[in-house]
Amino acid sequence: MKLLVKDVIKSFATGDRVVDTLDNVNLKVEKGEFVTIVGPSGCGKSTLLSIIAGLEKPTDGKIYVDGREVAGPGPDRLVMFQESALFPWLNVLQNVEFGLKVSGVDKRSRREIARHYLKMVYLSRFESAYIHQLSGGMKQRVALARALALNPDILLMDEPFAALDSQTRSLLHAELETIWEETGKTIVFVTHNVEEAVTLADRVITFSARPGRIKKEFHIQLPRPRNIETPDLGRAINRVMEELKTEVEKVVKEELDSDWAVEESALLYSNNCRMGSGL
Amino acid sequence: MKKALFFILIIAGWEAVSRTGIWADYLFPSPFSVLATLFNGFKDGTFTIAIIASLKRIFKGYLLSLAVGVPMGLLIGRVKFFSETVGSLILGLQTLPSICWLPLSILWFGLNEKAIIFIVVIGAIFSISLSTEAGVRNISPLYLRAAQTMGARGWRIYLEVIIPGALPSIITGMKLAWSFAWRSLMAGELLSSGVGLGQVLMVGRDLADMKQVVAVMLIIAILGLTIDRLIFRLLEGQVQQKWGLARL
Numbered sequence A: 001m002k003l004l005v006k007d008v009i010k011s012f013a014t015g016d017r018v019v020d021t022l023d024n025v026n027l028k029v030e031k032g033e034f035v036t037i038v039g040p041s042g043c044g045k046s047t048l049l050s051i052i053a054g055l056e057k058p059t060d061g062k063i064y065v066d067g068r069e070v071a072g073p074g075p076d077r078l079v080m081f082q083e084s085a086l087f088p089w090l091n092v093l094q095n096v097e098f099g100l101k102v103s104g105v106d107k108r109s110r111r112e113i114a115r116h117y118l119k120m121v122y123l124s125r126f127e128s129a130y131i132h133q134l135s136g137g138m139k140q141r142v143a144l145a146r147a148l149a150l151n152p153d154i155l156l157m158d159e160p161f162a163a164l165d166s167q168t169r170s171l172l173h174a175e176l177e178t179i180w181e182e183t184g185k186t187i188v189f190v191t192h193n194v195e196e197a198v199t200l201a202d203r204v205i206t207f208s209a210r211p212g213r214i215k216k217e218f219h220i221q222l223p224r225p226r227n228i229e230t231p232d233l234g235r236a237i238n239r240v241m242e243e244l245k246t247e248v249e250k251v252v253k254e255e256l257d258s259d260w261a262v263e264e265s266a267l268l269y270s271n272n273c274r275m276g277s278g279l
Numbered sequence B: 001m002k003k004a005l006f007f008i009l010i011i012a013g014w015e016a017v018s019r020t021g022i023w024a025d026y027l028f029p030s031p032f033s034v035l036a037t038l039f040n041g042f043k044d045g046t047f048t049i050a051i052i053a054s055l056k057r058i059f060k061g062y063l064l065s066l067a068v069g070v071p072m073g074l075l076i077g078r079v080k081f082f083s084e085t086v087g088s089l090i091l092g093l094q095t096l097p098s099i100c101w102l103p104l105s106i107l108w109f110g111l112n113e114k115a116i117i118f119i120v121v122i123g124a125i126f127s128i129s130l131s132t133e134a135g136v137r138n139i140s141p142l143y144l145r146a147a148q149t150m151g152a153r154g155w156r157i158y159l160e161v162i163i164p165g166a167l168p169s170i171i172t173g174m175k176l177a178w179s180f181a182w183r184s185l186m187a188g189e190l191l192s193s194g195v196g197l198g199q200v201l202m203v204g205r206d207l208a209d210m211k212q213v214v215a216v217m218l219i220i221a222i223l224g225l226t227i228d229r230l231i232f233r234l235l236e237g238q239v240q241q242k243w244g245l246a247r248l
């Protein structure tokens, strides 16, 4: 077992209120496994990733990587954020080199490593471009190269492709899948998009609404690479979506006025449409 | 082109007014007599010596305020204790024109070089600190988190993320601080003594030689503008090229 999340509880104190965000989350991830987490907005998915990354301390519970307790952030567990978080003052190559530079790799070898990974994401030609000159998809490719360059065992991805159009996203799915198969990384991938979750995952985990806890697991054993023509993919998506629907409803009920029920059917319908739109 | 035409018109107007004779020539010198004064001043070296003396002072004062102001801004922006103490003090002091410090400065340092440099430092340092602080505060937390997960710690975070991330704001502050420093220098030189542009201007006044006064005014304006263009435009241009910010 690569990663173990044990009895993690997280609550935030905001002013005089305490918000329970994660309630007793337990998760085991095997080495080389691709796990995706889906759940309604605000259920604590990003918080869980931050805790695994060591950027945030759990209120209670522990994280273990290879049996050792996680004490803080480290380059063995890299996070890729929804917005690329690339540094605008560095060019593409320098961004990819960043982690190697702070860990003291000498200039020649880090340049070589960075170029290798830029090639892997097909951006060799843009190595001296600045970040504002890149499209959204290119930015996420650079962010992926930057994460891979440090050769982490675990990649934590927080809705990395959410802001992209569906064609670019499918392209990046295929590339990520190839890279994952080649490098054998362990990936924990958070998303809103059920179709994305099912297409990529060995295992999909659904989260319940506030406070976030793991509701159900789905093992996806369809052959890869998966696409719209993969038999049974649609059925798997529907099963996960069905599971999520009740949770999404719960959130909406909590947040909206009571006369919302009138529009319920319409809203769920459009929700389904959006979730399937990437197909 | 438009600009050149505009300045030619101004000079022509200036010449025309001086020809009407509303004011006597020693009160309102013609552009050509000012030009002649400039030429002579450079030829006999008075202007050159004064320019060098003034520039030396401002560079000393400006570099000192950078060396102190940037770290101070970093501390105020990152450490709560400093923002609550030094930060609020600076906000208060910033509203005070730096020349008000002259009497104290002369008492502390004597009627010399150091007293004027002190005025220059006071004039520049607060806007450098405050803009550094603003730059530090506005860095996206995402950058810090990304740097942390990639293994950056402690001073490396400052060197590799916080300072470069705050740089656009720091440069804006440096530019503002330059104009404050320049004004402070002139005020200090006018009111105290020692070789310098301010002093040459005061000598002109004492001799009732308005040609000299206007000539020095021109030098001061052109020098300030040139450095602004040469150094700060260049720095801003580089930042814009990297960050893709619109021209301010």
Ligand SMILES: Nc1ncnc2c1ncn2[C@@H]1O[C@H](COP(=O)(O)OP(=O)(O)OP(=O)(O)O)[C@@H](O)[C@H]1O
Pocket (backbone or CB within 6 Å): A012, A013, A014, A019, A021, A039, A040, A041, A042, A043, A044, A045, A046, A047, A048, A192
């Ligand atoms: N630093 C914080 N201080 C206070 N509350 C926080 C903080 N971070 C997160 N929360 C709260 O924790 C809850 C979960 O946030 P989180 O960002 O983990 O949700 P999420 O599942 O990633 O949502 P989304 O899908 O919209 O990204 C939210 O209700 C949020 O208000």
Ligand SMILES: [Mg+2]
Pocket (backbone or CB within 6 Å): A045, A046, A047, A158
């Ligand atoms: Mg999130």
